[in-house]
Amino acid sequence: MDHLFTVEGATAAPVAPTALAAEGLLERQHLQEWVIAHPQVLGESVLVITAEFDRWADTDGVPARDRLDILGLDATGRLVVVELKRGTADRDVHLQAITYAALVSRFDLDTLAQAHRDFLKGRGETVELDACRQRLLDHGDGEWSPELLQRPRQVIIAADFPKQVTHTVVWLSEMNLDIDLIQVGLWKVNGQLVAGFTKVYPTPEVEEFTLAPARIEAKAAAQKLEERTRARNAVHILVDAGLLPDGTRLRLVPRHGVPEAIRESIYVWVGEDTTRGTAVWSNNTGSPLTWSADGKQHSPTGLANHIFTSVTGRKADGIQGTTWWDIDTDHIPDTVDPDEWAALAGVNLAGLAKQLRGTGKDWTSLHTLLAAVPAGRWTTYGDVATVIGSHAVPVGTHLAACGQCPNAWRVLNAAGRVSAGFRWTDPTRTDSPADVLAAEGVPFDAGAATQEARLTLGELRRMLGG
16 A cells, blocks of 8 residues: 545545554564454455464474464465564565475374464463364365365565565466565554555466466366365355345255265165254354254354264265255245245255355445336346346345335335335335335236336446446
């Protein structure tokens, strides 16, 4: 961030930068704690495994005084090595990061689980080793690839970078080694310190047009990494999109990772206790499923692994649990339209995530679009979702809960009827949206708004400026 201003109407006053050292802020006690508390500065969905790690094997020849600042795990199952400098980075900082990446590339799941437990214990949180192991597995949705562990991503955070560092990092990236450079800035605004983190390399354009083609031609492990990086964890996608309301019922349908014979055994096992075959969704990226059989929260893959082991007595290997859970469309949440909900029949969590990739919960465009819908016209949840890049179900859920959506009564289901999930923001209102629409000039036939008054997709796009 090159320039920061305080703004008061048409007047913008520049804010002079300061530095961590000038403000008495330290690398370990302050900068490191900021990153641990807000790992999103390291990239999408990063879990901090440990910090200040120095338990290197003697055979590696690394003195114990050499400490890895932060070690994380992203949702693709790839380690993230973080090197921190509160001032300008040393000219050889990238060599430090590469050394640590080489060392952690030999770690296995048990080593990482032990490091995570020790890290949590040092911060006053007691967690069993098995629970730490499962937390790491759940973060990658159960996918655990030794090939990916051997290719850590490196992140260097500093106040500035010498040209020697940036030039070397660019070359290393072209050689298929992933190193991110993030600049930390500090300003004092009205007596309050403000910190900013800016990714200075690689920029999105560099990643897309320069680095990606080189990695596509790299060895199989790099290809696998690119595919999994593009395909974000299904649970994170669903939570970000807000498609499934809390309380959504799910049905167990074992698929990925098990042959037909074991599937049949699982169905027999579920038949002995039908609660084993259902779960309830909550919008929690860590453990979104509450299993009806034990009332405990699980990740989709963690629960699938547990079920597999309960039935077979063997350890599961490579199950993609998000394919095991289908939407139970027989149970309709109060906030959704039944017709739109029925369209999800037979769809599993992984399939939904593929449909929703790139969808988020920023409803600014929805509010803008609804404000432009004129009296005497109506639209549908599905058409609105298409125009704003969402899905009919989260659109309906948002309209039912939002107190700021304009003209919400002008959104009907595909049949032109008021959704059963519609709610007035004013709970004292007793009139029907159909009555309001009729008063605005929308014709109705047998209780349904006529298609002649329905806005086309083209009209909706023009209203949004598209």
